[in-house]
Amino acid sequence: MNRLKQAPRKRAARIAAVVTVVVCLTYAPIAMTELWPYARPGAPAIGEWLLGKAVTPGYVAEALATRIAPYGRSLIPLVVHSVLGGALMLLGPVQLLSAVRRRPRLHRVAGVAFAVTVYASMAGAALYLLRTAPEDAFGGASFWIVLATILIGTVLSVTFGILAAVRRMPELHQRWMLLCYGYLMTAPLLRLEWGGLPLLLPGLPMEEINRVAIMHLGSIVVFAALLASRALTRRTTSPQIKGTWAPTPVLFLAHLAGAAGIAWITVGLLAEGASGRRLLGGFLIPYVITYAVMLHRHRAATRRGDAWAREEWRLHLTALCLAPALSAALTVPLGMSMSLDRYTALASTVGIGCGVLAFAATALLSLRVVHARETARRASLEPDPQPAPQPAAPRTEQPAHAQ
Incomplete structure (x- = not known):
C-alpha cells in the first residue's frame, strides 16, 4: 500500500527533475549572451529575441533602454556574473544527476567546480550592486534589496553545504545545496515571468511586471x-531526534503572528491602489498555495509516523507563518535606514520575507541534527556506570552438635 502511495510522488519527482534540467539547459546560453548588446551594440542576444517574440519587441526595448547607463558602469563584473551564472545552470543538473545516480567521484569534482563558480559569479554580482544605487536598479530599490538578499543567501547556502559535506552529513549537505540552487533558479524563473505575466496583466511595462x-x-x-530535498530523502526516522523544536504552542503563536502580518501587509498594499493590489495578489496567491501544501505534508507525515519528515515540515511551516510578520516588522526600520518611502520598503520586505525565513528554518534543522549527533557521540564516550557492590550475606553460627 505504501509503495502504491509513493509511486505518484516518485513520478512527480522525476517529472520535476526533467523540467528543471530542461529549464537550466535552455537558460544557460541565454544567461551567457544576455549582456552582449551592452558590450557591443547590435550583438545578438537570445533572451532578448525570445522575449520580444513572446510579448512585443517594444516591451523589451523600452525596459532595456534604461539599463544602458547602470550596466555600463559595471559591465565587466556583470559579464563575469552572467557567463558564470550560465555555467552554474549546467553544473547544477550534473550535481543533481550524479547524486541520484550514486557517482561519488563525479559528484565531488562537479561540486568543487560548482562552489568555486558560485563564489566567483556572486563576486561579480556584488561589485555590480556596490556600484549601483538602489534606485537605479531595474524596478527600483525593491529589486536591489531582493538581489542583495539572494546573493547573501546563495553564498551562505553553498558555504554551509560545503561544511556539511566536510563533516560527513550528506542529508544536510543536500538541503543546503538545493537551497543554494533554488536561489540561483530565481534568474531563469524571473525571465519566464517577464514573458508569462503580461498574459495575465496586459499593458504593464516590464518594470512593473518585475515588481509583481x-x-x-x-x-x-x-x-x-524543500520539495526536492524531501523527495530525495530516504530516511523516515532518526533515533537521536525525539520530539520537536516547534511545539504546538510555538506553531500556534506563529500562525497568529503570520495572520497579523498578512493583515498589516494587506492594508498597506491596498492603500496604494491598482499597483498595490497587483503586488498583493502576486504575494498572497503563491503564499496560500505553499501554506496549504506544507500543512498537508506535515499532517501526512504525522499520520505515517515519519518523525524526520514531520519535524522538517513543522520547522518550515513555522517559518512560513512567521514570514509575513517578519516583513511587517522590518518595513519601518528598512525604510528609515535606506531612506525609502513606505510603499517601496513594504514591497522590499515582502519580497525577501519567505526566502530569509526558509534559510532560517534550514539553519535550525541543521542545528537540530548537529545537536542530536553531538549528544549521541557524547553518550557513546561516557563509561558505563559500575554496578553497585552487593552487601555481604550475614554469617550464621552453626549449632554445636553440627561441629
Whole structure:
C-alpha cells in the first residue's frame, strides 16, 4: 500500500527533475549572451529575441533602454556574473544527476567546480550592486534589496553545504545545496515571468511586471528546494531526534503572528491602489498555495509516523507563518535606514520575507541534527556506570552438635 502511495510522488519527482534540467539547459546560453548588446551594440542576444517574440519587441526595448547607463558602469563584473551564472545552470543538473545516480567521484569534482563558480559569479554580482544605487536598479530599490538578499543567501547556502559535506552529513549537505540552487533558479524563473505575466496583466511595462514577480519568487524557489530535498530523502526516522523544536504552542503563536502580518501587509498594499493590489495578489496567491501544501505534508507525515519528515515540515511551516510578520516588522526600520518611502520598503520586505525565513528554518534543522549527533557521540564516550557492590550475606553460627 505504501509503495502504491509513493509511486505518484516518485513520478512527480522525476517529472520535476526533467523540467528543471530542461529549464537550466535552455537558460544557460541565454544567461551567457544576455549582456552582449551592452558590450557591443547590435550583438545578438537570445533572451532578448525570445522575449520580444513572446510579448512585443517594444516591451523589451523600452525596459532595456534604461539599463544602458547602470550596466555600463559595471559591465565587466556583470559579464563575469552572467557567463558564470550560465555555467552554474549546467553544473547544477550534473550535481543533481550524479547524486541520484550514486557517482561519488563525479559528484565531488562537479561540486568543487560548482562552489568555486558560485563564489566567483556572486563576486561579480556584488561589485555590480556596490556600484549601483538602489534606485537605479531595474524596478527600483525593491529589486536591489531582493538581489542583495539572494546573493547573501546563495553564498551562505553553498558555504554551509560545503561544511556539511566536510563533516560527513550528506542529508544536510543536500538541503543546503538545493537551497543554494533554488536561489540561483530565481534568474531563469524571473525571465519566464517577464514573458508569462503580461498574459495575465496586459499593458504593464516590464518594470512593473518585475515588481509583481519579486513578490513571490523567493517563496517559490525555497519551497521547490524543500520539495526536492524531501523527495530525495530516504530516511523516515532518526533515533537521536525525539520530539520537536516547534511545539504546538510555538506553531500556534506563529500562525497568529503570520495572520497579523498578512493583515498589516494587506492594508498597506491596498492603500496604494491598482499597483498595490497587483503586488498583493502576486504575494498572497503563491503564499496560500505553499501554506496549504506544507500543512498537508506535515499532517501526512504525522499520520505515517515519519518523525524526520514531520519535524522538517513543522520547522518550515513555522517559518512560513512567521514570514509575513517578519516583513511587517522590518518595513519601518528598512525604510528609515535606506531612506525609502513606505510603499517601496513594504514591497522590499515582502519580497525577501519567505526566502530569509526558509534559510532560517534550514539553519535550525541543521542545528537540530548537529545537536542530536553531538549528544549521541557524547553518550557513546561516557563509561558505563559500575554496578553497585552487593552487601555481604550475614554469617550464621552453626549449632554445636553440627561441629
